[in-house]
Amino acid sequence: MNTLSEFVRNRRKSLGMTQPELAEKAGTGLRFVRDLEQGKKTLRLDKVNQVLGLFGYELGPVRQEREE
């Protein structure tokens, strides 16, 4: 389904972090981290990259996944 939100949540948990901790380290608001993990589609690119950067990742074009 939504690989991005799942990716963030899995990475965060595998590092033993809470949402507030992730938001603090990424320099974003807590609300944003929650929207991200909830699969909100209208997020801003730079904010998402702030979070992914903590994991050594960033947003880039990938082949479309099958929709659900």
Next chain:
Amino acid sequence: MNTLSEFVRNRRKSLGMTQPELAEKAGTGLRFVRDLEQGKKTLRLDKVNQVLGLFGYELGPVRQEREE
């Protein structure tokens, strides 16, 4: 450098489309397509995906490129 903007521009040109044509097919504004190809960092995720979808792509987490 900015793989996303380069990706869009290359795909668009390889399909022989102009920016207005791409915007029209993607259902976004022309200004957005221009911002995208210019490497604007604060774009909205869903809008970028509207464009990438035309090429069978979408945004997803990828390993970070060297910033240089």
Next chain:
DNA sequence: TGTTTTTATACCCGTTATGGTATAATTTAT
């Protein structure tokens, strides 16, 4: 079971992305 921690939802509000339009700059073609 009850308590604590974590996550989800709801609200207000400042900031800003987007779309549209117009104009300038650049590229391409003749």
Next chain:
DNA sequence: ATAAATTATACCATAACGGGTATAAAAACA
């Protein structure tokens, strides 16, 4: 070279993202 097509830049208006806060729900734990 000039002319046409394409792309870049600038401005305005509206919608909505993100931050903050408070509360509710859920999960984790003893």
